Amino acid sequence: MKTIKNIIIGFGKGGKTLAKFLAQRGEQVLMVEKSNQMYGGACINIACLPSKRLIIEAAHNTSFEDAIDGKNVMTAQLRKKNYEMLASEDNITVVDGVAHFTSNHTIEVQTTSGSTLDYKGERIFINTGAKPQIPDITGLKNNPFVITSTEAMNQSKLPRELVIIGGGYIGLEFANMFTNFGSHVTILDRHEKILPNEDDDIAEMIIQNLTDNGIKFEVGANIKQISRQDEQAVITLTNNNQHETTLFADKILIATGRQPETASLDLQNADIKVDNHGAIIVDDHLHTSVPNVWAIGDVKGGSQFTYISLDDFRIIKDELAGNGTRHVSDRSIVPTSVFIEPPLAQVGLTEKEAQKQGQDYLLFKMSAAAIPKAKVLKDTRGMLKVLVDPATNLILGATLYVQEAQEIINMIALAMRAKIPYQVLRDQIYTHPTISEAFNDLFKEPVKK
Structure with a gap:
């Protein structure tokens, strides 16, 4: 030895x-x-x-x-x-x-x-x-039509009909990607709501945009079994009303964590x-x-x-x-990003979390459509939300659902770690046109809650 x-x-x-x-x-x-x-x-x-x-x-x-x-x-x-x-x-x-x-x-x-x-x-x-977590579903193990996120990126042929089990961040990223490549994508999730931990206004906007892009959602889905018919997988499921539905798929992507x-x-x-x-x-x-x-x-x-x-x-x-x-x-301040379209990036508290904790806050909120750079990028979907402590003027958290959110969220995280008041971001001189210059307008006045 x-x-x-x-x-x-x-x-x-x-x-x-x-x-x-x-x-x-x-x-x-x-x-x-x-x-x-x-x-x-x-x-x-x-x-x-x-x-x-x-x-x-x-x-x-x-x-x-x-x-x-x-x-x-x-x-x-x-x-x-x-x-x-x-x-x-x-x-x-x-x-x-x-x-x-x-x-x-x-x-x-x-x-x-x-x-x-x-x-x-x-x-x-x-x-x-x-490693991928595989749920206990009849017919799932050793099924040639079932893939994890690893195999999903190594397919030699684009699946025409793709079913994704799991409507979390990984599932949404893959759904958005495969839809853009040309797949017909259906997301199955056992919860009654997609993105239940997000603020309702953000979650609803994300789901609507993904739906408009062609993605179908089946929530409250209880998958009974997966079988095979010819060269396709057959998914049998029920919802909370016990209504049975049958779906056919070329591939089933497991995205359950x-x-x-x-x-x-x-x-x-x-x-x-x-x-x-x-x-x-x-x-x-x-x-x-x-x-x-x-x-x-x-x-x-x-x-x-x-x-x-x-x-x-x-x-x-x-x-x-x-x-x-x-x-x-x-590590109390860690930014995250989800690469859907537009990207979703967060750090600190959401409004839902602040309310649950009884945290007083000022809410700054702005539509992405008001940002010139969003018009330049031809994507004005989304919203910016930032929570500020009224006693200290320090940022409590931010949710940015906008193009280039994965970049500018780091600016918010840095301000939080360095305990920089929100007014510094409000009055900063930014290059133009950029998404970051939206902070000039975002932080002008808090909205009424």
Whole structure:
């Protein structure tokens, strides 16, 4: 058994950045990755970048086949770059295989070449990410018509009839994308409302725009079973009125969330604790229940974003080579974006959340149609909403449903973190025409609630 200073299981954003950092400090690092198709992690191979590439290609009327080819070229280049970034370091060894814990600080790696390797790590960092969560529906498992978000981006042929199970953010992104490519898309969701956590005015606007784009919604859907008829899947479902409906699909996309990838780790052989969802339990410095074992990124549960994984690296870096003052609990202000059309971006409180908490607020609200740049972009759909604390003039939260929202939400988040009063954004000199200059008008006067 070989002893290594640092073992990192999983080539994702936080893990690969940590590996590079430790190696350049002169420390030995073993990077274990289960597949050579996942160098660099989920973001560059099956999630953020390839999906956003396809969303943009669909909006630009690129054919599905050409878009897939272009996406594959991009991910191959990124994968190669990420592998070389680590493999070129003298202090890093990359091993392809599945890691299993055999004790608190030892692992066994079943390599892709068929050999078994045993290692002991002075430090171990678990960065295995998450996997699609598959609902328990009769006829779903091992069904040739069923795909996850990963397979959805690797289809050689555009499905003409696509049914998406799950009306959350992932489901909506894929629905919008496949509709733009030319698929007929139906979303099935067991809830009575799509986007139930969003403010009603925002949710209604999003649903109306997606419906106008051709997407069909079946809410309160109870899927009884999935079967096969000729070369199509048959979905039998009922709604809350027990009315039975039959749908036919070329493909069924499962978009019901993701769960931490811990099953293959054999954590029962160590004292590493997990919660009821399989997520590794960590403290405010990302320590697991075993000393000198950390968890990074999606595997620990919570928000599943590559920028959270990167910030996990910063917390660990600060502990190992800084003053140890960074904490998970520092991340109270985290912006998010959903790449539908127009994009939806948020940070902080929604109006619904503020009302639930009894938080007093000023409401600033503006239609996207009033923004000159929206007219230039030929998309005046959407709305901007910002909540401000009347006692301090500090921003409590923002929901931006407008073109380029994914960019300007970062300005709001920065203002919140730096405790900058909203008037500074109101009086800022912006370039023209831009979406950001909407803040000049948005913050003129609060609306009556």
